[in-house]
Amino acid sequence: MSAVVSNVRPPIVTGSKTYHQITEDICKPTETLPSAGWVMCLLASLGLLGFGAIAFLATVWFGIGTWYLNRTVGWGWDITNFVWWVGIGHAGTLISAILLLFRQKWRTGVNRAAEAMTIFAVICAAQFPLIHMGRPWMAIFVFPYPNTRGPLWVNFNSPLLWDVFAISTYFIVSLLFWYTGLVPDFATIRDRAKGFRKKVYNFLSFGWTGAAKHWQRWESLSLILAGIATPLVLSVHTIVSFDFATSVIPGWHTTIFPPYFVAGAIFSGFAMVCTLMIITRKVLKIEDYITIEHIESMNKVIVLTGSIVGVAYLTELFVAWYSGYVYEQYAFYNRALGPYWWAYAAMMSCNVITPQFFWCRKLRRNITVNFILSIIVNIGMWFERFVIIATTLHRDFIPSSWSYYTPSWVEVGVYLFTFGLFGTLYLLFIRVAPVVAMAEIKSILKTSGDQYVGPNVAESTGSNTSGGHHGQEEHASH
Amino acid sequence: MKVLNKKVLFGLYNDEEILMDAVKQIKQNDAEIMEVYTPFPVHGLDPILGLSESRLHIAGFMYGMVGTSIAFGFMSWVFTVDWPIIFGGKPYFSGPSFIPITFEFTVLMAAVGMVVTFYLICGLGPGVTNPYLDPRITDDKFCIAFDVTNASKEEVSALSELLDETKAEEVHTKDI
Numbered sequence A: 001m002s003a004v005v006s007n008v009r010p011p012i013v014t015g016s017k018t019y020h021q022i023t024e025d026i027c028k029p030t031e032t033l034p035s036a037g038w039v040m041c042l043l044a045s046l047g048l049l050g051f052g053a054i055a056f057l058a059t060v061w062f063g064i065g066t067w068y069l070n071r072t073v074g075w076g077w078d079i080t081n082f083v084w085w086v087g088i089g090h091a092g093t094l095i096s097a098i099l100l101l102f103r104q105k106w107r108t109g110v111n112r113a114a115e116a117m118t119i120f121a122v123i124c125a126a127q128f129p130l131i132h133m134g135r136p137w138m139a140i141f142v143f144p145y146p147n148t149r150g151p152l153w154v155n156f157n158s159p160l161l162w163d164v165f166a167i168s169t170y171f172i173v174s175l176l177f178w179y180t181g182l183v184p185d186f187a188t189i190r191d192r193a194k195g196f197r198k199k200v201y202n203f204l205s206f207g208w209t210g211a212a213k214h215w216q217r218w219e220s221l222s223l224i225l226a227g228i229a230t231p232l233v234l235s236v237h238t239i240v241s242f243d244f245a246t247s248v249i250p251g252w253h254t255t256i257f258p259p260y261f262v263a264g265a266i267f268s269g270f271a272m273v274c275t276l277m278i279i280t281r282k283v284l285k286i287e288d289y290i291t292i293e294h295i296e297s298m299n300k301v302i303v304l305t306g307s308i309v310g311v312a313y314l315t316e317l318f319v320a321w322y323s324g325y326v327y328e329q330y331a332f333y334n335r336a337l338g339p340y341w342w343a344y345a346a347m348m349s350c351n352v353i354t355p356q357f358f359w360c361r362k363l364r365r366n367i368t369v370n371f372i373l374s375i376i377v378n379i380g381m382w383f384e385r386f387v388i389i390a391t392t393l394h395r396d397f398i399p400s401s402w403s404y405y406t407p408s409w410v411e412v413g414v415y416l417f418t419f420g421l422f423g424t425l426y427l428l429f430i431r432v433a434p435v436v437a438m439a440e441i442k443s444i445l446k447t448s449g450d451q452y453v454g455p456n457v458a459e460s461t462g463s464n465t466s467g468g469h470h471g472q473e474e475h476a477s478h
Numbered sequence B: 001m002k003v004l005n006k007k008v009l010f011g012l013y014n015d016e017e018i019l020m021d022a023v024k025q026i027k028q029n030d031a032e033i034m035e036v037y038t039p040f041p042v043h044g045l046d047p048i049l050g051l052s053e054s055r056l057h058i059a060g061f062m063y064g065m066v067g068t069s070i071a072f073g074f075m076s077w078v079f080t081v082d083w084p085i086i087f088g089g090k091p092y093f094s095g096p097s098f099i100p101i102t103f104e105f106t107v108l109m110a111a112v113g114m115v116v117t118f119y120l121i122c123g124l125g126p127g128v129t130n131p132y133l134d135p136r137i138t139d140d141k142f143c144i145a146f147d148v149t150n151a152s153k154e155e156v157s158a159l160s161e162l163l164d165e166t167k168a169e170e171v172h173t174k175d176i
Helices: A019-031 A036-062 A077-101 A107-131 A136-142 A159-192 A195-204 A212-245 A257-283 A292-323 A326-337 A341-359 A367-394 A409-432 A438-448 B016-028 B045-049 B056-082 B095-122 B153-165
Strands: B007-013 B035-037 B142-147 B170-175
Touching: A019 A159, A019 A409, A019 A438, A036 A107, A036 A409, A077 A107, A077 A159, A077 A212, A077 A257, A077 A367, A077 A409, A107 A136, A107 A159, A107 A257, A107 A292, A107 A409, A107 A438, A159 A195, A159 A212, A159 A438, A159 B095, A212 A257, A212 B035, A212 B045, A212 B056, A212 B095, A257 A292, A257 A367, A292 A326, A292 A341, A292 A367, A326 A341, A326 A367, A341 A367, B007 B016, B007 B153, B016 B045, B016 B142, B016 B153, B056 B095, B153 B170
Parallel strands: none
Antiparallel strands: B007 B142, B007 B170, B035 B142
């Protein structure tokens, strides 16, 4: 049977690669010594990590008061950062899982790095529930384990506990999904390695041989994991939104939160993937695998989800007015014109205006514009979570309880710790593991490589172009 | 390294299209293929090889059902029998509030169960070292392997010729 080629879609692997070239290009960063730039970035990340560790120590030693939290702002930067990191993590699973279900071949260029980003983002996010307890050694008590105090169980009805299960499950499933994809690629590196490296990759590749039956099961496993990871992504951020939505606070107690949070998570996640991919593809010289087509596709998702978020903002404003509920109306009046008006302005300009630039094809395909806008989007999404948490909490029902919140250096330090953690993990990842899914790229080469697609269709060799151009569908399994 | 005490005759191919035609031809000649090795999953190969469909999805579903029962059953037991507490005026058996954890636990059990099953039935795992025929198979070569431990010299050369006919780039034997 021959692979059918689309004459409509542009190639997503450029450079006329052969299978061996793919292996060479992608294994290279794992086999060569790091550049000076990499070392500097690692040192910077470790520096942030070190400073953040001091902030962690200060928090645990002196207490949560070092964060300048107060009544009524019991959640400040901590939960803002938690939701920010979890939101970023969701894009990776979306790229691996949902795009697999939608048979989008372009996911193969970015899915490995995006899933790695998810895992590191969830690790960073998990720091906050731990540290915001003030006594992180008590964290074990959130899990229901048999004990002699009754037995005393946790409150399964609480969204905070649903969060515990959701984030833990999300982390474990993402890790399993990512690693399943990595096993054949580790085997490729193993077969090229010598000495100690060979032993390490031998261990990591689990004895993979490339047998047809194993590939069959691997594909089945990937498809089903993708199928369960998709509702998992949607449910995890919905449950995170329930932390707010199930309360009674005006501005929080609203049913728009689940879809609004999920769309916002995908929005900020894809923006972070763009930021990381633009740097990675340049530094590791893999522009042939993460092409402009990939970046344009990601920008289309950004414009879609950004617009959903924008519509959600306007809906909230409208419903606050239409409901006639004075507390809700004040909550939104205060967001726009109260003491935190600058955060609201940042949020609106960064999140509503910036994604609209991507309606224009030229801007979607412009790397510099993309890089700048993706960073702006992430800043905007941070402000969104800050507005939702701090602005809502500082003024709720009773004016005599109104307060104001500014973070301390310890709070900021904890945030910087997570940046250091993410940076360190990501930098180590690109040196140890293949950043692009080699086996998957090879499997789409014949249908999406630029020597087989588009104007080259007529000239390419082999039987894959037999049958002409018109009326062909995409290959069934892709 | 696992030692299988087998003698293997294998041919290496450069392209999956040639591989699939080769497998078809070999199947027509009624030769018994031990295994086909590829650097990436080749679609359309499984029906030609006569591989039965994987039943991993059935296992996944069952693990998921186990997860659902455990999660929902446990929470219901805790809040109706073991230590009923009134939370915010909700009834003791508040089904809707059990759903999120039930769903998450279902997904967790299904995922972990399927992944562990996958590694077990494939004979893979941390520290496992399976013998491989050629290091280029995980790079860009495709391989058809015959088990010739108990085959006579004529059979071996017949298979060797068959591999040559089907345009194998290289043909080797190896003891694994």
